[in-house]
Amino acid sequence: MPRNYPCCTVNHPQGYPKFWAHSFFSNDAGDLLVHALLGPVHFSGTLGGGSEVEVTVDTIYPFGSTFTYTLTASEPFTFGIRVPSWAQGSSLSTIALNDGEALALELNATSYIQTVSVEAGTTVLHVQLDMPVEIEERSNGSIAVHRGPLNYAVELPYNTTSTLAWKNPQALGYLATLPDIPENYTTPWVHQAHDHTLLPTTNWRLAIDPTTLTVNDNSAKLTTACEIEWAVAEGAADWPPPSPNKCAGDVFNVTLAPFGAAKLNRRDPYDVRSCVV
Numbered sequence: 001m002p003r004n005y006p007c008c009t010v011n012h013p014q015g016y017p018k019f020w021a022h023s024f025f026s027n028d029a030g031d032l033l034v035h036a037l038l039g040p041v042h043f044s045g046t047l048g049g050g051s052e053v054e055v056t057v058d059t060i061y062p063f064g065s066t067f068t069y070t071l072t073a074s075e076p077f078t079f080g081i082r083v084p085s086w087a088q089g090s091s092l093s094t095i096a097l098n099d100g101e102a103l104a105l106e107l108n109a110t111s112y113i114q115t116v117s118v119e120a121g122t123t124v125l126h127v128q129l130d131m132p133v134e135i136e137e138r139s140n141g142s143i144a145v146h147r148g149p150l151n152y153a154v155e156l157p158y159n160t161t162s163t164l165a166w167k168n169p170q171a172l173g174y175l176a177t178l179p180d181i182p183e184n185y186t187t188p189w190v191h192q193a194h195d196h197t198l199l200p201t202t203n204w205r206l207a208i209d210p211t212t213l214t215v216n217d218n219s220a221k222l223t224t225a226c227e228i229e230w231a232v233a234e235g236a237a238d239w240p241p242p243s244p245n246k247c248a249g250d251v252f253n254v255t256l257a258p259f260g261a262a263k264l265n266r267r268d269p270y271d272v273r274s275c276v277v
Contacts, residue, residue: 024055034080034113038067051075051120061129062149063258069125071118080113081127086148088112092130098123135210141243141274143210144267145221145256152221152256153265154206158198165193198264204237205230207247207270208254221256228270237266243274 023037030048035041035057043055052074059067071079083105087093094102095114105114116125131148138144145152166189175181184191208225215221226247231238259267 032078032080032115034082035069036082038062038082038084047077049075049077051077053077055079065129065131065148067125067127067129069123069127071123071125073118073120073123076117076119078115079118079125080111080115083107083112083114083129084149085112086132086134086146087129090130090132092128094128096126102126102128133210133213133215135271137271138240138268140240141245141271142240142268143208143271145210145213147215147221151259151267153259153262153267154204154208154225154254154269155257155262156200156204156264156266157202158200158264161197161199162194163197164189164191165195166190200264203227204266206254206266207245207272207275208256209251209272211273213256222253223256224251224272225254225269226251226272226275228275230270240268240270244276245270245274247272247275 019037019039020041023035023039023041024043025034025036026032026047027034028048030050033043033047033053033055035043035055038059038061039057040059040061041055041057043053046052054072056070057067058070061067067081069079069081081095083093088105088107091104093105095105095116096102097116107114114127116123129148134146136144136146167187172186172188175185205228206225207228208223210223212224213221214223227249228241228245228247230241233239257265259265
């Protein structure tokens with residue numbers, strides 16, 4: 001997180017609580033419950049139609065593509081699952097009721113929700129969402145790698161240095177106008193916080209071969225790569241170099257990780273297929 005953005009410090013942690021609090025929705029009639037924001041979660045409540053319902057979702061989504069729903073209800077109701085666009089229309093996106101056969105999803109044409117009639121008692125649903133790897137062309141021969149809801153980046157090893165965090169100059173200026181402010185409030189740094197600078201220990205100027213991507217559900221992706229020429233501007237990676245580029249040296253393996261999970265990364269790497277031999 002960039003320094004001197006205190007609003008982010010307090011607002012960022014609101015994301016998860018609000019996400020889980022809005023995971024499920026019901027309709028006005030009270031006979032439909034929809035799992036809208038996907039993830040491992042537990043719901044317990046009474047629908048407007050009077051059915052007491054519990055739902056437990058066992059999944060490692062968004063890192064995995066399978067969901068096991070255990071539903072317990074006092075009365076029949078309709079359960080729905082919102083299916084993201086990348087999983088729609090694929091025969092590999094399936095649902096199985098209890099120990100039944102896995103069948104292709106049949107979505108509502110306007111809401112893209114898969115519905116299931118749930119009887120009183122316990123029902124188990126097994127859902128598989130197809131997560132194809134998608135390669136998006138970006139600027140000057142670079143590419144973005146997507147799988148399902150996640151964007152992937154080349155994970156880079158790094159060294160870390162730490163320094164005391166500097167206070168926001170605007171805040172310091174305001175404090176200086178107030179009377180009787182304790183001296184430690186007006187120092188230019190915060191003793192209780194540190195800024196961490198991460199610098200790569202390997203070359204980040206990379207082109208990858210997306211045709212060699214291997215995928216598994218713990219989100220590790222392995223692909224071949226090579227080093228290329230890539231300029232630096234104002235201390236950071238410049239715009240991707242114009243195509244064609246050229247591999248410098250041998251081809252080697254790199255690991256791609258979800259963008260938010262890789263503390264230091266090369267997002268939108270160059271496509272090795274845009275390189276000349």
